[in-house]
Amino acid sequence: MAVSKKVIIIGDGAAGIMAANKLRFHSTDKELEITVIGNNPRHFYKPDGVLIPFGYKNYRKSVKPVNFLLNYGVNYLKDEVLRINADENIIFLKSGKSLIGDYIIIATGDRYSPEEIPGYEGEARHFFDLQRAMELREYIKTFQGGQVFIGSAGEVIQYPESLYEFAFVLESYLAENGLKDKTTIVLATPSKELSSDPAVHRDLSGMLESRGIQFHPGVVIKSVDPKNKEVAGSDGAMYKYSLLILVPPHRGQKFAIDSGIADEKGYVVVDPKDLSVKGNRTIFAIGDANNLGLGKSAVAAHGQASFVASLIISKTVGGLKEEKMTAKVPEFALTGNDTAFSFYDAPGRASRGINVNKGDFMLRWTSADTYFSTILRGMI
Numbered sequence: 001m002a003v004s005k006k007v008i009i010i011g012d013g014a015a016g017i018m019a020a021n022k023l024r025f026h027s028t029d030k031e032l033e034i035t036v037i038g039n040n041p042r043h044f045y046k047p048d049g050v051l052i053p054f055g056y057k058n059y060r061k062s063v064k065p066v067n068f069l070l071n072y073g074v075n076y077l078k079d080e081v082l083r084i085n086a087d088e089n090i091i092f093l094k095s096g097k098s099l100i101g102d103y104i105i106i107a108t109g110d111r112y113s114p115e116e117i118p119g120y121e122g123e124a125r126h127f128f129d130l131q132r133a134m135e136l137r138e139y140i141k142t143f144q145g146g147q148v149f150i151g152s153a154g155e156v157i158q159y160p161e162s163l164y165e166f167a168f169v170l171e172s173y174l175a176e177n178g179l180k181d182k183t184t185i186v187l188a189t190p191s192k193e194l195s196s197d198p199a200v201h202r203d204l205s206g207m208l209e210s211r212g213i214q215f216h217p218g219v220v221i222k223s224v225d226p227k228n229k230e231v232a233g234s235d236g237a238m239y240k241y242s243l244l245i246l247v248p249p250h251r252g253q254k255f256a257i258d259s260g261i262a263d264e265k266g267y268v269v270v271d272p273k274d275l276s277v278k279g280n281r282t283i284f285a286i287g288d289a290n291n292l293g294l295g296k297s298a299v300a301a302h303g304q305a306s307f308v309a310s311l312i313i314s315k316t317v318g319g320l321k322e323e324k325m326t327a328k329v330p331e332f333a334l335t336g337n338d339t340a341f342s343f344y345d346a347p348g349r350a351s352r353g354i355n356v357n358k359g360d361f362m363l364r365w366t367s368a369d370t371y372f373s374t375i376l377r378g379m380i
């Protein structure tokens, strides 16, 4: 009988859970021993961070225990990885233990780094994690009008669509609550265009204008001046605010730097062809943790997790064709007023622009259920 191979996945977020479940789906316990190591046993569906601040979603629907999300037969170890030896596949844990994996998948996502921005702490709000989204709910509840500035202090951030979503949902929330005439919304996005399809940018710019949202594409915020209530943009302009929603800079994890496998920002350097690390074809980095930084999204993480899982299955168990790394599901974005749009952002696709509709709103609104029950489960 073949000896069971050990696969260790570092990171208990979207990419790690998807990879573990997909591997379990296509192997028996005797063929692969699969372990996820993670330090966050409560998995938050981040897209709901756009809805929680407005009271449109109860956070209890957006969080599930990791143990519940992992398919039966995947081991879960709550611990933190401090370092790995990428030449000998050894993982060193905070608890003092060390583990060796025949295969290692690094899926440790981003960390936020607000301390890099002068004036940020204590002044700026955001919705990129559960705690901050819930805190923002308290500010929005008592908001009585003024200038809301929505922007980013990082050039490359998770799902930049969420900045647009937040602006649109805020606009319809203000209209519903009789505050629209008392409020100016200013949206600054770090990239000039959201998509490689120029028609998407054209359509979005038109929608923002028609909804009265001032739009400044290609601006990254460099500092916050709490005394004068203004932020400095990379375009040299100062932007006033009474409520500041500012996504903090993103960085990779410290353990990756300490392990000598990361770039200067902490992202694990991978071979873009197969996501392997340091030329070691048994160690891979997927999702937001790697340095590809193309589209930091669960959709991209899903494509990469499926690809690496299929690669490992084809090398160990067999019977599964290597999958492509491309997106398998569309990206959705809310546009307020119970509408949304969806798109596949693949280079070379025909230019289509966006089609705002109610059907995509229903899919986006219920997406946490689909995510928890199907996408994370490794079924598609």
Ligand SMILES: Cc1cc2nc3c(=O)[nH]c(=O)nc-3n(C[C@H](O)[C@H](O)[C@H](O)COP(=O)(O)OP(=O)(O)OC[C@H]3O[C@@H](n4cnc5c(N)ncnc54)[C@H](O)[C@@H]3O)c2cc1C
Residues within 6 Å of the ligand: 010, 011, 012, 013, 014, 015, 016, 037, 038, 039, 040, 046, 047, 048, 049, 050, 079, 080, 081, 082, 107, 108, 109, 110, 127, 128, 129, 158, 159, 162, 253, 255, 286, 287, 288, 289, 296, 297, 298, 299, 300, 301, 331, 332
């Ligand atoms: C507001 C918002 C809206 C979004 N909307 C969408 C959307 O609509 N569609 C979409 O596709 N994407 C969306 N995204 C992006 C998507 O959520 C992320 O790209 C996705 O979560 C990345 O998954 P990941 O597994 O790479 O990282 P994460 O989900 O961040 O998981 C990383 C995990 O690793 C753990 N970890 C880190 N370091 C260690 C360590 N040293 N030891 C052990 N464990 C460690 C962390 O605790 C964490 O649990 C959104 C993101 C935000 C913030």
